[in-house]
Amino acid sequence: MTVVPYKDKESGKKEQVAEMFDNISQNYDFLNHFLSLGIDIRWRKKAIKLLREDKPRLILDIATGTGDFAIEALALNPDKVIGVDISEGMLSVGREKMKRKGYDDRIELQQGDSEGLLFEDNKFDAVIVSFGVRNFENLDKGLADMYRVLKPGGKAVVLEFSRPNRFPFKQLYNFYFKAILPKIGKVISKDRAAYTYLPESVEAFPDGDRFLAHMQQVGYKNTKCKPLTFGVSSIYVGEKA
Numbered sequence: 001m002t003v004v005p006y007k008d009k010e011s012g013k014k015e016q017v018a019e020m021f022d023n024i025s026q027n028y029d030f031l032n033h034f035l036s037l038g039i040d041i042r043w044r045k046k047a048i049k050l051l052r053e054d055k056p057r058l059i060l061d062i063a064t065g066t067g068d069f070a071i072e073a074l075a076l077n078p079d080k081v082i083g084v085d086i087s088e089g090m091l092s093v094g095r096e097k098m099k100r101k102g103y104d105d106r107i108e109l110q111q112g113d114s115e116g117l118l119f120e121d122n123k124f125d126a127v128i129v130s131f132g133v134r135n136f137e138n139l140d141k142g143l144a145d146m147y148r149v150l151k152p153g154g155k156a157v158v159l160e161f162s163r164p165n166r167f168p169f170k171q172l173y174n175f176y177f178k179a180i181l182p183k184i185g186k187v188i189s190k191d192r193a194a195y196t197y198l199p200e201s202v203e204a205f206p207d208g209d210r211f212l213a214h215m216q217q218v219g220y221k222n223t224k225c226k227p228l229t230f231g232v233s234s235i236y237v238g239e240k241a
């Protein structure tokens, strides 16, 4: 069953996800770092390091949101990072941030749907996505389109929440993610559903080997999964042959 943020609405997952991120965009960065105790920043850095040897010149950051993964990718010293997202609210917070930090000459944020990218085949040296794939309406379509725009020899790096399965991390995680986080998220973001949708969408997401199977099915080779912080997040990597 598809998990959506607003169960009483009839619109599809994509429209609801865009609406939800528009609603929480002003508080998104603060809540991200606050609720994860800043660990999300370390996770993004680790994921980007996996591309160091590849020296990608042109990078596509899918579901870029307010652009934090795109900013992290500047550590690779690329010519350009293009970020795409369906939420204009998130992009507009991101564009302000790029201007403020002086990154707007190297990071370009565009509205776009990762399940129908408006780029030609084989364009990017690397494609990256953090905490985005879980929100796709059609996971395989999104993964296949990322593959299509990636150059042969290029890598896709995906960072996404996963579920710890060992005692006591599983129990601690469930308590925090299901009991604490939705309450704090609701008060600060003022969106009634966003931080209930978060644990629900993680629960429904095919993590670990199941995600690698989705990557392989659309063509990625040499796929790998690297769990982080007791399995709370995982980095997935795949190559285009």
Ligand SMILES: C[S@@+](CC[C@H](N)C(=O)[O-])C[C@H]1O[C@@H](n2cnc3c(N)ncnc32)[C@H](O)[C@@H]1O
Binding pocket: 014, 017, 018, 021, 032, 062, 063, 064, 065, 066, 067, 068, 069, 084, 085, 086, 087, 090, 112, 113, 114, 115, 129, 130, 131, 132, 135, 136, 137
């Ligand atoms: C949790 S945020 C992650 C943002 C950013 N990558 C980060 O690490 O902070 C998820 C983002 O995915 C975007 N998104 C969801 N489905 C999408 C799609 N089909 N195409 C493009 N963006 C999408 C949402 O609008 C949202 O900004």
